[in-house]
Amino acid sequence: GEDVEQSLFLSVREGDSSVINCTYTDSSSTYLYWYKQEPGAGLQLLTYIFSNMDMKQDQRLTVLLNKKDKHLSLRIADTQTGDSAIYFCAEGPKSGGSYIPTFGRGTSLIVHP
Amino acid sequence: KAGVTQTPRYLIKTRGQQVTLSCSPISGHRSVSWYQQTPGQGLQFLFEYFSETQRNKGNFPGRFSGRQFSNSRSEMNVSTLELGDSALYLCASSLARTSDNEKLFFGSGTQLSVL
Numbered sequence: 182g183e184d185v186e187q188s189l190f191l192s193v194r195e196g197d198s199s200v201i202n203c204t205y206t207d208s209s210s211t212y213l214y215w216y217k218q219e220p221g222a223g224l225q226l227l228t229y230i231f232s233n234m235d236m237k238q239d240q241r242l243t244v245l246l247n248k249k250d251k252h253l254s255l256r257i258a259d260t261q262t263g264d265s266a267i268y269f270c271a272e273g274p275k276s277g278g279s280y281i282p283t284f285g286r287g288t289s290l291i292v293h294p
Numbered sequence: 295k296a297g298v299t300q301t302p303r304y305l306i307k308t309r310g311q312q313v314t315l316s317c318s319p320i321s322g323h324r325s326v327s328w329y330q331q332t333p334g335q336g337l338q339f340l341f342e343y344f345s346e347t348q349r350n351k352g353n354f355p356g357r358f359s360g361r362q363f364s365n366s367r368s369e370m371n372v373s374t375l376e377l378g379d380s381a382l383y384l385c386a387s388s389l390a391r392t393s394d395n396e397k398l399f400f401g402s403g404t405q406l407s408v409l
Contacts, residue, residue: 216400221402223386225400282398
């Protein structure tokens, strides 16, 4: 199976909270990342969490990490239409291996009025 | 500080041709990675260059190759194009990729269409 899995689509109403989920397989990953890709653009690093943390908050973004279940989530509070994009979860680096992060296939977030 | 620049932005080729894509990293960044993005496969790692040397390679056929110059600019080449090579090719740069938390900075990509 894939190293990093995400659901493909999420639709929310403007003003609501969005929660994007991700599962990963490598428990040795030191960092877990969330990247955002807007239409016609490359990926932009949104936030990241160190593997020994449970939660990280950054303005409207909250990252939750459950190491036991290898589950990562990104919560966007007060979601706006400008948050519509593809969100990628990534893990890395592999213990003793390269520093190439492994990306999920991305979750398309659609925000409607 | 200028971001990662990829040229050209769009490219249309026919099967059997070859193509060269260019990437200029952020000034001071020495590592350049290339990714292929398709709707079906998501983001697939192609290769990474550091100090003009290929340091990591993904699972792509030998038709895909790359190089890095002394100024850290990188090019990737795809020979004998196939329809399945149609994709968005993304370049990402980072400082040195020798620490646990090297952040990647992506360009806007080159959209390649193979007819």
